[in-house]
Amino acid sequence: MPAEQIRAVNNIDLELYPADFIAIMGPSGSGKTTLLDSLGCLGKITGGKLTVMGKDVSQAAESTLVEMRRRFVSFVFQDFLLIPTLTALENVELPLYFSGANYDRKFCVEALEKVGLSNRINHLPKELSGGEKQRVAIARALAKSPKVLFADEPTGNLDTRSSQEIFELFRKLNKEDGLTLVVTTHNPLFGALAQRIIYLKDGRLVSREESGLYV
Numbered sequence: 121m122p123a124e125q126i127r128a129v130n131n132i133d134l135e136l137y138p139a140d141f142i143a144i145m146g147p148s149g150s151g152k153t154t155l156l157d158s159l160g161c162l163g164k165i166t167g168g169k170l171t172v173m174g175k176d177v178s179q180a181a182e183s184t185l186v187e188m189r190r191r192f193v194s195f196v197f198q199d200f201l202l203i204p205t206l207t208a209l210e211n212v213e214l215p216l217y218f219s220g221a222n223y224d225r226k227f228c229v230e231a232l233e234k235v236g237l238s239n240r241i242n243h244l245p246k247e248l249s250g251g252e253k254q255r256v257a258i259a260r261a262l263a264k265s266p267k268v269l270f271a272d273e274p275t276g277n278l279d280t281r282s283s284q285e286i287f288e289l290f291r292k293l294n295k296e297d298g299l300t301l302v303v304t305t306h307n308p309l310f311g312a313l314a315q316r317i318i319y320l321k322d323g324r325l326v327s328r329e330e331s332g333l334y335v
C-alpha cells in the first residue's frame with residue numbers, strides 16, 4: 121500500500137536575491153530540508169511555481185533539474201561527505217574532474233585557501249578536525265563557482281566553536297564575494313548571523329525577520 125501523502129511544505133512565497141544570506145529555522149519536521157532541496161532543484165516540486173535564474177522549472181524534467189544544479193548551485197551537508205582515501209585537495213578536485221570541464225588545480229588550491237586551509241591541502245579527512253572537514257566540503261562546493269550555496273545543517277555535527285567559525289566563514293563569503301547562501305540551522309545564535317531568517321512550522325512560513333546582527 122502506498123504511504124500516505126505528506127505535504128512537507130505548503131504555500132511558501134520566497135524570493136532569493138543575489139548576495140542574499142538566508143537562514144531557514146524551525147522545529148524538526150517543519151520542512152526546512154524539503155524547502156532547501158526544492159530551491160536547489162534537488163527535489164521535484166509537486167505544486168506551485170519555482171523559477172531559477174529566470175527559468176520556470178516547476179514542471180521541469182529531472183534532466184533539466186540536473187542541468188540547473190550543475191550550472192548554478194552547490195550543496196553542503198551535515199556529514200561532510202568527503203572521500204576518506206583522497207586528500208583535501210583531491211576531494212575538492214573530484215567533482216570538477218568528473219564534470220569533464222577543463223579546470224586549473226590552482227583554482228582548487230585557492231578554494232582551500234579561501235576557507236582557511238592552505239596548510240591542510242595534502243591531508244586526508246581522518247587527519248582533519250570536524251570543522252576542517254566541513255571547510256573542505258565548503259571549498260569543494262565553491263570550486264565550481266556556484267550562484268547559490270545551499271547548506272543543510274552544516275554545523276549539526278560540530279561543536280559550538282567550530283560551528284561559529286563555519287558561520288563566520290559564510291558571512292565572509294557573503295560579504296566579500298557576494299556569494300548567495302541558504303542555510304538551515306537549529307541554533308538561533310547562528311541563524312542570527314545571516315542577513316534574514318525565515319521560520320517554518322508544519323511546512324508553512326510563519327515569520328520572517330531581518331537579522332539584527334548582520335552589519
Ligand SMILES: Nc1ncnc2c1ncn2[C@@H]1O[C@H](COP(=O)(O)OP(=O)(O)OP(=O)(O)O)[C@@H](O)[C@H]1O
Nearest residue numbers: 126127128129146147148149150151152153154155
Ligand atoms: N522522502 C520523504 N517521504 C515522505 N515524507 C517525507 C520525506 N522527507 C521528509 N518527509 C516529511 O516531510 C516533513 C518535513 O521534513 P523535512 O525533512 O523537510 O523537515 P526538517 O525541518 O528538515 O527536519 P529536521 O530539522 O529534522 O531536519 C516531515 O513531516 C517529514 O516526515
Ligand SMILES: [Mg+2]
Nearest residue numbers: 152153154272
Ligand atoms: Mg532537515
